[in-house]
Amino acid sequence: MTGDQPRTRTSAWRPSVSGITEVLHAHFTDHAYPAHTHDTWALMILDNGSVDFAVDRHRHGAAGGGAVVLLPPGVPHDGKTVNPSGFRKRVLYLDTRVLPERWAGAAVDGPVHGDGLLRHRIRRLHGALADPGDEFEAESRLALVRERLLLHLGAVHVRNPEREPGRMAAALRELLDSRISTGVSLNEAASILHAHPTHLIRCFKQTYGLPPHAYLTGRRIDRARRLLLAGRRPAEVATMVGFYDQAHLNRHFTRHLSVPPARYAALHDRGATA
Template structure:
């Protein structure tokens, strides 16, 4: 959707991911926010342009593709374009279950972060949130972003994997193998295994070299290959192996194998999967 001023473009939605109240993407060529507050954290990626803003009556600025801006709940702030070309941003509104309100003071003291690792993690999280069916990937991405933000706010996060990493990773892999078709949320897996979600991801990555959602997607694609070669239609295969719909299957299948499910099943190598 767009607002009433030429050149301004806005899209917003509420994803089915616990802890994220809203996703907001905007391109502003002419806009000034009045002073206001939110009951959530505002985590913003500046994708281009420049912005000028005030947090708790302290003036800040950010420009270019790179800065991450974190605004705490309940603290008055404003914002405006700082150049005639405007700016483009992506914002996640995070519940206080993700970041506690006690970290407000640290966030007010330093709202702008030039952290490439954090930016990349938020970018990947936005990418996962743009597609139905990638909620497990989004939950994992949110856990890692949260841990990085806690680092910047100097709050304790999940510890580094220790000697138990292999045991934890093996238990999660067994759980994922048993839930290929039905799936499992990160919080549910953490509850079953009694491990902090971020620690769970780190243990799995350390042991197997990929994140849990990447492993689960790979297993689903592998199972889809066999069903396609057995003659099942892509739409049937998608739901059978746990993808949200055929479009979800097509996207991940093509990313893994460089070919669509329909072409894969109809090709000359049918019956001889690699």
């Protein structure tokens, strides 16, 4: 019976990614937020449904499928469902290290953005945040989301990679190769190489054809393959090559090779028997 179905479903967690204080996924059917404020930015995408909300006493509406909503810190806002089916939303709460509070006024003037590229980047960021172990990818995706948001707020203009992208890309690849097992954060890499995070990402992709987090994952998979065929157990291999745990290794290994690590390791046994 429909009356037995929960009218609200939520999940929330705090990821291990600097600048993101909370991730919230929710389905509301009859909920109404009272007016309130946050000390963070709230970056929301709707998966379906519609929501009516006010920011600084000015009402707005957003519908799933295209809109991105950015609510600034310290500014009162509310929100309510528009129809009986409610709405499904995904929210990232970003601290002021990601977006300076001085841009709050621009966000109040235009909190809703019909930007397909921004929405796509946010969706990919949520995907990277769904499981532990992909923090480097999440940091990279957050940097590109931040750049796009600052563009909407009038804070920056997107720049093409500066001169000598190959030199910068090679330096980053060398750093990643030296940190396959231990890993490196995007901000740490940017500090070591004296470059802006998004500049690093663009130089690397322009030079090598894939983003730095994908390159690092591929190098870890290569090392895992050799260890598995040498007789190492998948759980042991996962930590040796820098994955968070065996589940993290399984997910990426299967995506790369269409076979889980344990089955790939069995090739070693069959080869030895033959």
